[in-house]
Amino acid sequence: MLTGAGEKLRSELCLEDYSKYRFLSNGNVTLPGQQDTELFTETMDAFQIMSIPEEERTGLLKVMSAVLQLGNMSFKKERHSDQASMPDDTAAQKVCHLLSINVTDFTRAILSPRIKVGRDYVQKAQTQEQAEFAIEALAKASYERMFRWLVLRINRALDKTKRQGASFIGILDIAGFEIFEVSCSVLDRLIVMHRNSGSVIRRSTLMGLGQSVWYSQQYWSLFNAAC
Incomplete structure (x- = not known):
């Protein structure tokens, strides 16, 4: 996606060079004889063959990009408390843009989530470690659910129980x-x-x-x- 997609699509997905993402810190792994552009095109063609519409394909790519952006969110500890803060919300802005959610609500949910205590709800400030754990857990859960959705979607496309057409049994007549x-x-x-x-x-x-x-x-x- 980072090297195979066109420039316009990468811009829509808020993608930069692979070296910019913490989750891809192991580097750009290449395979001899494999071209990322061709493989990306083949993958998109396969989605189309599976009757996955363009809207769903774009949504899938946005979730993948959002997972990468989540890995770039960083926090620091406040000077006079253990509370975490987000000095740069650029990655959070991209996540919210890709997933169509409110950036203020998203940031508040990470830094000071609303929890239930008895019958009341209170805002609980998170530490730096807790905020980092929440972001990584969210990235893993998003990717896992995206993968499960993709498998379910492909299985639905390959389901032959609802195939149109008639089945038949052929009988071979041995004559002679x-x-x-x-x-x-x-x-x-x-x-x-x-x-x-x-x-x-x-x-x-x-x-x-x-x-x-x-x-x-x-x-x-x-x-x-x-x-």
Whole structure:
């Protein structure tokens, strides 16, 4: 997404170079013979084949970008208290823009979440460690739910129980035994045909006792005559 998507799409997703993201601190891993642009295009084409509309595809990419932005949110400890603060809310602004949520409410939920004490609700100030833990937990949960949604969406697209069209059972009719000349020269052909089509003849008994008796009588009478 960071290297395969076009410049316009990356701008819409608030994406920069991979080196800007803490969650990607291990560097840009490349594979020989693999082009990120081609792979990204193939992935988007696969989504389209799976009947995933453009709106959902864009939403999926926005969640992925938001996860990266969450990793860039940083906090510090207040000078005279243990309360955490956010000196730079740039990453938070991007997260809220991508997820269409209010940045003030989001920041307050991270730094001083509203909790229930008895019958009342109070604002509880978070420490730096608690705020960092909340952000990382939110990133993991968002990615996990996004992945589960994607698997469910693909399974729904591949579900054949609601497929339009008619199913059918084809029956292979083994004909030709009755036109063989009664001679020992056809014995080898009969044996070969018996070997190749024996399983089909056995299955034919499932279609009804009358047919199975007919196959048995016709087949073995010709076989005995040839011998």
